[in-house]
Amino acid sequence: MHEKMVDDILMTMIPILETPLGRLYQQDCLAVLAALEPESVDLAFADPPFNLGKQYSSDINDSLAQQDYLSWCKSWLDGMIRVLKPGGSLFLWNLPKWNLLLGAFLAERLTLRHWIAVDIKYSLPISGRLYPSHYSLLYFVKGSRPLIFHPDRLPVPCCRRCGGELRDYGGYKNKMNPKGVNLSDVWTDIPPVRHAKYKKRDANALSLKLLDRIVSMASDPESLVLDPFGGSGTTFVAAELTGRRWVGCELDCSAILQRFDSLDADRLHLSQIRTRKNVLFTEQDLQRRKKAGNPLSSHYRLSNDSEICTCNKEADNQNDLFTSS
Numbered sequence: 570m571h572e573k574m575v576d577d578i579l580m581t582m583i584p585i586l587e588t589p590l591g592r593l594y595q596q597d598c599l600a601v602l603a604a605l606e607p608e609s610v611d612l613a614f615a616d617p618p619f620n621l622g623k624q625y626s627s628d629i630n631d632s633l634a635q636q637d638y639l640s641w642c643k644s645w646l647d648g649m650i651r652v653l654k655p656g657g658s659l660f661l662w663n664l665p666k667w668n669l670l671l672g673a674f675l676a677e678r679l680t681l682r683h684w685i686a687v688d689i690k691y692s693l694p695i696s697g698r699l700y701p702s703h704y705s706l707l708y709f710v711k712g713s714r715p716l717i718f719h720p721d722r723l724p725v726p727c728c729r730r731c732g733g734e735l736r737d738y739g740g741y742k743n744k745m746n747p748k749g750v751n752l753s754d755v756w757t758d759i760p761p762v763r764h765a766k767y768k769k770r771d772a773n774a775l776s777l778k779l780l781d782r783i784v785s786m787a788s789d790p791e792s793l794v795l796d797p798f799g800g801s802g803t804t805f806v807a808a809e810l811t812g813r814r815w816v817g818c819e820l821d822c823s824a825i826l827q828r829f830d831s832l833d834a835d836r837l838h839l840s841q842i843r844t845r846k847n848v849l850f851t852e853q854d855l856q857r858r859k860k861a862g863n864p865l866s867s868h869y870r871l872s873n874d875s876e877i878c879t880c881n882k883e884a885d886n887q888n889d890l891f892t893s894s
């Protein structure tokens with residue numbers, strides 16, 4: 570796009586929401602992407618409509634012909650790539666069916682890091698087919714290596730009743746990282762957003778845990794995070810509460826405005842999410858074991874964060890929200 574035209578667009582674009590860290594535009598993503606500075610974004614995340622014929626409050630046509638859907642996706646992906654910094658990360662959330670084709674398009678422009686399978690059942694079993702049970706999260710980087718990469722570590726999976734480990738680590742217990750287990754490319758711990766307390770509207774909101782994981786992995790405080798399909802604003806909330814700058818758009822921003830009216834519930838939710846990562850055992854599991862009279866093997870090395878002491882927890886959690894993980 571011609572530079573003069575970009576200037577004109579920027580002049581007419583007024584954010585519908587501004588915070589000290591972020592800007593939200595109630596605009597079409599193609600216009601906003603075209604108006605952003607090239608190579609300015611550290612982390613770009615997109616969760617577009619899946620072309621499943623859903624009714625959106627923004628009244629978009631979600632039943633395009635396959636070729637039209639794909640060429641629309643390629644236009645905004647091109648826009649995202651343009652604004653991504655060298656070494657910046659791009660994540661694309663979609664059904665495997667679409668990400669297979671969009672991934673091939675991206676692979677000609679960026680470097681594939683991972684196809685992450687996020688184990689969430691999203692439909693009823695379909696006769697004659699395998700039960701669709703994962704979303705695809707594509708992770709690409711501009712150039713050969715990411716500038717920022719610090720994946721979360723996860724706690725050892727434990728029984729929800731007694732807190733006992735679900736697998737036996739045998740003689741390796743003392744070799745395990747006190748900060749937790751390595752994050753793999755299959756994520757089985759992301760909840761669908763069902764709980765009324767966290768559900769911001771229909772079925773479209775993604776889990777804050779998912780966005781916290783992505784934001785923590787590929788950005789630092791002060792980084793710029795972009796999401797062109799704001800929805801209920803999950804990406805912006807994850808960025809805002811962890812000290813990242815953010816920019817995004819959405820055709821109908823009402824749910825985001827309502828959410829940003831008070832971030833207290835999200836702040837509390839995020840602090841809970843954050844006590845359950847980067848530790849070898851969650852405090853909850855340690856308590857369960859204690860109750861069940863099933864002490865932890867002394868071979869494990871625990872980080873300070875996972876000791877059972879609960880005093881001044883709230884203050885710790887608040888601090889945690891503003892430090893890089």
Ligand SMILES: C[S@@+](CC[C@H](N)C(=O)[O-])C[C@H]1O[C@@H](n2cnc3c(N)ncnc32)[C@H](O)[C@@H]1O
Binds near residue numbers: 773797
């Ligand atoms: C799947 S939802 C995103 C949900 C979001 N990730 C969340 O966690 O709440 C997709 C959103 O894209 C918005 N959208 C669709 N077409 C758009 C466009 N051309 N420009 C901006 N937003 C658009 C829709 O209104 C819808 O809210």
